[in-house]
Amino acid sequence: xxxxxxxxxxxxxxxxxxxEAWQRLVALYTPLLGDWLSRYGVQSADADDLVGxxxxxxxxxxxGFRYDAAKGAFRGWLRTILVHRLRDFWRSRxxxxxxxxxxxxxxxxxxxxxxRSEISQVWDREHDEHIVCRxxxxxxPEFESxxxxxxxxxxxxxxxxxxxxxxxxLSRNSVYLAKSRVLQRLRQEAEGLTD
Amino acid sequence: MQHAxxxxxxxxxxxxxxxxxxxxxxxxxxSAGVESHLAVCEACWHTVEEALPADPLVRVIRxxxxxxxxxxxxxxxxxxxxxxxxxxxxELTSHSRYExxxxxxxxxxxxxxxxxxxxxxxxxxxxxxxxxxxxxHATVSRFRREVKAAARLDHANIxxxxxxxxxxxxxxLVMEFVEGVDLARLVRERGPLPxxxxxDYARQVALGLQHAAGHGLVHRDIKPQNLMRTPEGxxxxxxxxxxxFLAGDEEGDVREGLNAVLSTSPDGSVTRLGEGCGTPDYIxxxxxxxxxxxxxxxxxxxxxxxxxHLLAGHPPFPxxxxxxxxAGHLERTPRPLSDxxxxxxxxxxxxxxxxxxxxxxxxxxxxxxxADALAPFTSPCGDQPPERRxxxxxxxxxxxxxxxxxxxxxxxxxxxxxxxVPSAKEVRRFEGHTAAIQSVALSPxxxxxxxxxxxxxxxxxxxxxxxxVRRFVGHGxxxxxVAFLPDGRRAMSASYDRTLRLWDLDTGxxxxxxxxxGDVVICLAISRMGGKCCPAGRTSSSGTSTAxxxxxxxxx
Numbered sequence: 114x115x116x117x118x119x120x121x122x123x124x125x126x127x128x129x130x131x132x133e134a135w136q137r138l139v140a141l142y143t144p145l146l147g148d149w150l151s152r153y154g155v156q157s158a159d160a161d162d163l164v165g166x167x168x169x170x171x172x173x174x175x176x177g178f179r180y181d182a183a184k185g186a187f188r189g190w191l192r193t194i195l196v197h198r199l200r201d202f203w204r205s206r207x208x209x210x211x212x213x214x215x216x217x218x219x220x221x222x223x224x225x226x227x228x229r230s231e232i233s234q235v236w237d238r239e240h241d242e243h244i245v246c247r248x249x250x251x252x253x254p255e256f257e258s259x260x261x262x263x264x265x266x267x268x269x270x271x272x273x274x275x276x277x278x279x280x281x282x283l284s285r286n287s288v289y290l291a292k293s294r295v296l297q298r299l300r301q302e303a304e305g306l307t308d
Numbered sequence: 309m310q311h312a313x314x315x316x317x318x319x320x321x322x323x324x325x326x327x328x329x330x331x332x333x334x335x336x337x338x339s340a341g342v343e344s345h346l347a348v349c350e351a352c353w354h355t356v357e358e359a360l361p362a363d364p365l366v367r368v369i370r371x372x373x374x375x376x377x378x379x380x381x382x383x384x385x386x387x388x389x390x391x392x393x394x395x396x397x398x399e400l401t402s403h404s405r406y407e408x409x410x411x412x413x414x415x416x417x418x419x420x421x422x423x424x425x426x427x428x429x430x431x432x433x434x435x436x437x438x439x440x441x442x443x444x445h446a447t448v449s450r451f452r453r454e455v456k457a458a459a460r461l462d463h464a465n466i467x468x469x470x471x472x473x474x475x476x477x478x479x480x481l482v483m484e485f486v487e488g489v490d491l492a493r494l495v496r497e498r499g500p501l502p503x504x505x506x507x508d509y510a511r512q513v514a515l516g517l518q519h520a521a522g523h524g525l526v527h528r529d530i531k532p533q534n535l536m537r538t539p540e541g542x543x544x545x546x547x548x549x550x551x552x553f554l555a556g557d558e559e560g561d562v563r564e565g566l567n568a569v570l571s572t573s574p575d576g577s578v579t580r581l582g583e584g585c586g587t588p589d590y591i592x593x594x595x596x597x598x599x600x601x602x603x604x605x606x607x608x609x610x611x612x613x614x615x616x617h618l619l620a621g622h623p624p625f626p627x628x629x630x631x632x633x634x635a636g637h638l639e640r641t642p643r644p645l646s647d648x649x650x651x652x653x654x655x656x657x658x659x660x661x662x663x664x665x666x667x668x669x670x671x672x673x674x675x676x677x678x679a680d681a682l683a684p685f686t687s688p689c690g691d692q693p694p695e696r697r698x699x700x701x702x703x704x705x706x707x708x709x710x711x712x713x714x715x716x717x718x719x720x721x722x723x724x725x726x727x728x729v730p731s732a733k734e735v736r737r738f739e740g741h742t743a744a745i746q747s748v749a750l751s752p753x754x755x756x757x758x759x760x761x762x763x764x765x766x767x768x769x770x771x772x773x774x775x776x777v778r779r780f781v782g783h784g785x786x787x788x789x790v791a792f793l794p795d796g797r798r799a800m801s802a803s804y805d806r807t808l809r810l811w812d813l814d815t816g817x818x819x820x821x822x823x824x825x826g827d828v829v830i831c832l833a834i835s836r837m838g839g840k841c842c843p844a845g846r847t848s849s850s851g852t853s854t855a856x857x858x859x860x861x862x863x864x
Contacts, residue, residue: 245365246372249369271395271398289346290346294332297332299365300333301332
């Protein structure tokens with residue numbers, strides 16, 4: 114089926130010339146990466162540089178990244194790039210926070226690198242939530258306001274489709290359709306990023 | 309696949325195709341056919357619906373925390389929608405035993421609702437645990453185990469857990485409903501608390517922790533947000549067992565400290581990342597290193613950080629990232645509290661520092677000892693600034709009473725000293741009022757007494773020297789009530805001349821005069837924080853005394 118849907122963002126990124134896709138990637142990931150770097154004690158000016166470096170590494174290595182439908186492949190790959198950049202950063206610039214002790218800090222990075230660690234799971238969850246939210250924001254203007262509202266109430270607020278239909282003066286059918294269409298659009302964008 | 313055969317008979321669609329459609333995986337070209345079938349076939353809708361919960365993307369969307377849902381679109385201005393506010397989950401609204409009354413708040417662990425237990429007819433608080441925290445069987449059984457352990461606790465300073473329930477996919481924790489504010493909000497609204505008040509609260513927490521220790525329970529997440537203050541001033545510890553539930557992990561690979569590092573955004577707000585992990589503002593060093601091996605002394609450290617927060621208005625390591633906070637707990641000494649405020653009793657800092665010792669062995673061994681160590685500072689008498697404390701006066705309990713009998717028309721004030729009234733011995737007598745004394749008060753630092761009498765004067769006495777320090781003249785009738793303001797430098801008097809006066813004790817002048825709405829002003833009460841006073845009096849002159857409290861406020 115994927116071959117007949119329009120290409121996902123990840124698919125489009127294989128083409129280094131697809132500027133719109135790259136811009137979208139930057140818009141999607143800059144806040145997320147910046148947030149994580151600052152949690153790791155990187156000052157904001159340095160964090161901006163590092164986000165740039167991470168995204169540049171993605172651009173550079175994207176052709177070699179094989180999207181083999183392995184679960185979470187992209188976000189895990191990105192996490193690994195982030196860890197490597199952070200290690201280089203601390204080492205090369207002698208920025209390692211003295212107070213916390215190097216050992217503790219190394220442990221922290223090891224945990225983020227370890228796919229099965231709890232921190233990596235937190236990264237995964239935060240990543241997925243962030244990406245879903247941003248993508249929802251991006252695709253929202255493509256929908257009629259009632260379509261969106263039906264989707265929002267059922268999927269985000271967990272309301273009963275029948276009640277939502279009544280409130281919005283739609284048939285129950287239309288509520289289901291609305292939900293399915295938004296979901297389809299979202300999935301098309303998110304393909305490969307969150308699963 | 310046609311939705312009707314050549315004879316016009318409706319045929320259901322293939323399940324795989326419906327599922328693909330439901331998940332938004334069917335190409336647009338193929339979707340149209342499915343949609344037209346679904347328009348007339350209810351049964352197939354059910355298939356579509358059933359497919360959703362298992363899908364990872366759907367799961368991410370469904371479990372988005374409320375604050376993140378906003379990014380996905382604010383509600384449209386449809387009145388029927390916006391008026392609804394936060395919706396309780398259907399599992400709760402349809403529950404046979406509870407009726408949802410109000411939304412109380414949301415934290416990392418989930419939403420909290422106020423509800424009524426229909427059979428018992430009592431209010432309860434129901435915490436709906438975030439489904440993402442209950443991902444597997446082991447987690448659920450650990451949750452039940454911890455809640456069960458916490459439900460055994462029965463102490464005035466601990467919020468009672470009634471029950472853990474599961475309805476459908478949701479897990480609830482049913483708790484005692486506590487009216488009040490949490491201490492984080494209290495400090496946010498009022499600023500740093502007076503020493504006596506803060507120590508009183510911390511001591512109550514220590515008593516609750518001691519009770520839990522008797523049951524082998526450690527809280528692991530003591531922080532101002534988890535401490536509720538009732539209108540009566542009682543402190544209740546929230547969420548016993550919940551932090552332990554989140555800290556435990558079947559793989560034995562949990563490092564709360566690491567999570568704590570990640571839990572704080574640069575702006576200082578705690579994100580959902582840190583849910584259930586020790587909050588980095590109050591977390592003990594050993595909890596950062598290895599959360600699995602902590603004991604009750606970690607709670608003592610967290611309580612120390614909490615007490616610091618109550619007195620400073622901010623936690624020991626404010627600002628910065630979670631990383632720098634964790635580094636602070638591990639290796640730095642917080643800014644001395646004595647730099648932040650100057651009214652700390654000298655002995656107090658030793659107690660606080662011992663609670664905040666980096667090495668658990670250097671702390672108080674049990675919460676009971678913390679409670680005992682804080683006790684001397686919990687009464688306003690313990691609130692005295694060190695430089696104002698008279699030699700030989702510390703640690704003594706003073707008692708001032710009016711010796712009404714045997715003094716004839718003239719009033720006298722006697723002072724007793726001692727811990728118990730019956731064995732108290734009169735140590736000093738103050739004489740001067742020309743008529744009976746109606747009211748006495750003791751200054752916050754315990755060095756002075758005020759008296760108000762039927763001669764219309766208020767007098768300030770030195771307890772040590774016994775002399776009348778100052779006389780306050782102005783009221784035109786009996787003074788029925790006198791009280792010190794918390795600063796100890798001003799006082800309030802209520803008089804039968806229908807006025808209330810705010811006095812400067814240093815100069816003897818009236819700062820302000822308040823005229824009540826009714827007749828005489830009989831009594832008054834001053835808020836411990838200052839700034840507010842509630843007098844009460846009588847309104848009618850017909851002799852029936854109706855108490856009419858009113859409220860007076862001032863700045864500074």
